Amino acid sequence: MKRVEIELKGVKVRAVLYEDKAPVTVAALWNCLPYEDRVTHAKWSGQMFHTNTELRMDLDLSQWSLGVENPVGFQAPGDIVCLPSAKELAIAYGEARFSWVVGPMYVTAIGRIESDLGEFAKQADRLQWDGAGRFVIRQLASGA
Amino acid sequence: MKPIVVEFDGHTVKGTLLDDLAPEICDRIWKALPLEGPATNTTWSGDMLRLWVKIPEPERAEHVEQLHNPGDILFVPGWNGLRFVYGQARMQGPSGAHPVPVVGRLEGDLSSLAAFGRKIEWEGSRPMRVTKG
Numbered sequence: 300m301k302r303v304e305i306e307l308k309g310v311k312v313r314a315v316l317y318e319d320k321a322p323v324t325v326a327a328l329w330n331c332l333p334y335e336d337r338v339t340h341a342k343w344s345g346q347m348f349h350t351n352t353e354l355r356m357d358l359d360l361s362q363w364s365l366g367v368e369n370p371v372g373f374q375a376p377g378d379i380v381c382l383p384s385a386k387e388l389a390i391a392y393g394e395a396r397f398s399w400v401v402g403p404m405y406v407t408a409i410g411r412i413e414s415d416l417g418e419f420a421k422q423a424d425r426l427q428w429d430g431a432g433r434f435v436i437r438q439l440a441s442g443a
Numbered sequence: 444m445k446p447i448v449v450e451f452d453g454h455t456v457k458g459t460l461l462d463d464l465a466p467e468i469c470d471r472i473w474k475a476l477p478l479e480g481p482a483t484n485t486t487w488s489g490d491m492l493r494l495w496v497k498i499p500e501p502e503r504a505e506h507v508e509q510l511h512n513p514g515d516i517l518f519v520p521g522w523n524g525l526r527f528v529y530g531q532a533r534m535q536g537p538s539g540a541h542p543v544p545v546v547g548r549l550e551g552d553l554s555s556l557a558a559f560g561r562k563i564e565w566e567g568s569r570p571m572r573v574t575k576g
Contacts, residue, residue: 339564342484342491345537394537400489427483430567 301329302439305379305390305412307338307348308422308432312414313439314379321369324381324407327356328388329438338434340426343400346393347374348423350434353386360384370405372396376420377412388436392420445473446576449527449549451482451559452569457576458516458549465505465546468518471498472546473575478525482571484564487537490530491517492560494571498523509533509542513557516547525573529557 301316316325331354341347360366360383367383374380374391381388382397382404389397389406397406412419426432444459462469472478480496491511504520510533511517517526517534519541526534527549534543549556563569 337565340484341486342564343487343489343535345487396537398487400531427486428481428568430563431565 301325303332303410304437304439306433306435306437307419308425310418310422312412312416312419314410314412314414316410317369317408321407321409323358323362324356324368324383324409327358328354328381328409331355333435333437335433335435337431338426339431340423341389341395343398344389345391345395346376346424347389347391347395347397348426349389350387351431354388356383356386358383365405367405367407369408371408372403372405377416378408379410379412380406381409382406390423392416392423445469447476447547448574448576450572450574451556452562454555454559456549456553456556457551458514458547460516460547461506461545465518465544467503468501468505468544468546471501472518472525475499477572477574479570479572480524481568482559482563483568484560485526487535488526489532490528490557490560491532491534492527492529492556492571494525494527494573496524498525504544506544506546507542508545509540511545513553514549515545516549517543518546519543527556529553529560
């Protein structure tokens with residue numbers, strides 16, 4: 300099982316990636332790691348933040364009927380999702396639904412934060428007040 | 444209609460309160476001016492700024508509309524403050540879209556307001572001020 304460490308403004312949490320449900324997208328993400336960016340708070344999706352620099356993913360989206368692997372239309376706190384067409388990650392820290400100007404969108408459920416969300420969610424919520432924040436996602440050993 | 448001026452980051456945009464369409468809410472806003480507070484982007488509603496100020500709650504909602512245009516000024520009963528639309532936006536929350544009172548309109552070129560919205564997304568909240576025009 301692949302696990303990652305996610306750091307937001309110095310707060311670190313641990314997450315599991317859904318190799319079983321989204322093997323192609325998880326493998327592509329895994330190959331991008333470590334990945335560092337400045338994330339910003341969502342303006343359409345509620346309690347969620349997203350990356351702004353494209354991940355080095357090159358997925359054939361035509362292989363999935365909805366254009367994404369393991370599609371979901373709703374997110375729970377701690378859910379990690381990927382919009383492969385934009386090569387973007389987003390993480391929900393409270394009530395959220397991945398949306399854009401066109402409305403709610405299908406995204407790939409790629410993993411879930413396993414650690415306590417408390418301090419991480421506080422830092423995520425501050426993004427709307429403080430502006431962009433440093434974000435890093437790193438590999439932890441498979442099976443860890 | 445009552446004239447107002449919105450100031451942010453060295454820019455000034457003129458507007459009006461729609462007291463013919465939302466008389467009670469506009470009267471409460473007018474009496475509360477000048478209003479100054481921090482501005483952030485909304486988290487569900489797109490290109491829309493939220494000015495975190497306190498306005499006495501009206502007895503009822505007036506001039507409630509479902510869709511918004513750039514330049515619209517909104518008041519959300521219960522949540523309070525003022526919202527300023529600077530691009531594609533729709534007042535929304537976790538339970539979906541919320542029709543809300545449109546209480547004013549900004550006039551002229553809104554590019555400085557849109558730039559302000561993008562700036563605070565990256566650099567954080569900045570002060571915003573609304574005065575009588």
